[in-house]
Amino acid sequence: MSRKSPITNLLFFLLIFLFAFSAAGKSRSHHPRRPCRHLVFYFHDIIYNGENAENATSAIVGAPAWGNTTILAGQNHFGDMVVFDDPITMDNNLHSPAVGRAQGFYIYDRKEIFTAWLGFSFVFNSTEHRGSLNFAGADPLMNKTRDVSVIGGTGDFFMARGIATLSTDSFEGEVYFRLRADINLYECW
């Protein structure tokens, strides 16, 4: 009577097997770490320098007490805040047709090294894309690539989330720089 039947044994092992399997399933991510969408854009920042008001796409709007809003301050521009409305292009040419605008601000936030904090949106109103993508994060400028968060989107990018890998594609004497944004979305609707 105390001897278990082979059927009971089989059920027991089946149960253990199922349990182990479901535990292994849980430890795996529900979202595979593969992007659902990949996009590459360039945006072009021409900083006002006291002489280029016509072309400038960005302006210093805040400076520390020891600086001014015409020229970026010393000590790695610490304390300067810049507002921008930059054209976005599909390639690295400033004069290519713009597919949207990169709009937002950056704050230089360390005296010791050249680094910034970025908060901006890509605003699209073209035949390719309509809507916006919103970005935020630290931008350690001396690094070849920097990852910032894609924290949301609207329109064609409804509820988008992901990572944008930024790299400085060109840097010309504190007047012009061009960033390449390599965007991988991990949430797409």
Ligand SMILES: *[C@@H]1O[C@H](CO)[C@@H](O)[C@H](O)[C@H]1NC(C)=O
């Ligand atoms: C700014 O605009 C002027 C006049 O259109 C042009 O000559 C100059 O090259 C432009 N500068 C830049 C940096 O694009």
Ligand SMILES: *[C@@H]1O[C@H](CO)[C@@H](O)[C@H](O)[C@H]1NC(C)=O
């Ligand atoms: C602004 O600051 C820069 C350097 O920090 C200086 O060369 C320039 O003369 C200042 N301009 C004004 C208008 O104060």
Ligand SMILES: *[C@@H]1O[C@H](CO)[C@@H](O)[C@H](O)[C@H]1NC(C)=O
């Ligand atoms: C987007 O483009 C359309 C067509 O060119 C225009 O009617 C509309 O006002 C634009 N919207 C914005 C927010 O710029």
Ligand SMILES: *[C@@H]1O[C@H](CO)[C@@H](O)[C@H](O)[C@H]1NC(C)=O
């Ligand atoms: C950025 O560069 C610094 C110094 O070269 C390095 O220590 C750091 O790990 C880099 N950060 C990232 C996110 O790559």
